Amino acid sequence: AQTVTQSQPEMSVQEAETVTLSCTYDTSESDYYLFWYKQPPSRQMILVIRQEAYKQQNATENRFSVNFQKAAKSFSLKISDSQLGDAAMYFCAYRTPQGGSEKLVFGKGTKLTVNP
């Protein structure tokens, strides 16, 4: 079964600095999707960024970028120029391949604190 591991239960960063959240996963598949979701105190799950495993280029979305290392099964999230609004729980997720039984497998989350 696929598993997703986030080894940092909590992280903190100073406003305007850069922080990297770690994620590793385990799968025997070659084609899959990886996601980072953000959950602020409002509890809404917000998609931050998505990566297709077949794409070698790392995904970026404004201040958010990933370092996708397929061979190492690593998918870290870098947040640049951190803002107070970035404070939230961040979940890494693996999506099982298509075939009728797609689901997201989540890591346990990393709580990010942004200090002013």
Added chain:
Amino acid sequence: DTAVSQTPKYLVTQMGNDKSIKCEQNLGHDTMYWYKQDSKKFLKIMFSYNNKELIINETVPNRFSPKSPDKAHLNLHINSLELGDSAVYFCASSQDASGTQYFGPGTRLTVT
């Protein structure tokens, strides 16, 4: 024009009661899901439906019964509520081609 909506957002009830949570998506997606987030924030899939057909049932007690009256709705009915059912329940939807799942705002269920 909320994409994925859930009602109610908060639900407080006593043990033994039966309750339902409703979910609607206006994205035209084919697949809908229910996830449970426990007190430690861990999210786990419960069910998925594709075009009103049950696809995934992840060893959830049969007190939980999803119902999909049409492609845009997926409701969750829970019988004989137990203390351990207290959690946040998220509905989500996706279009098969892209696979990205969009979540509703969650329903915080508290069983006393």
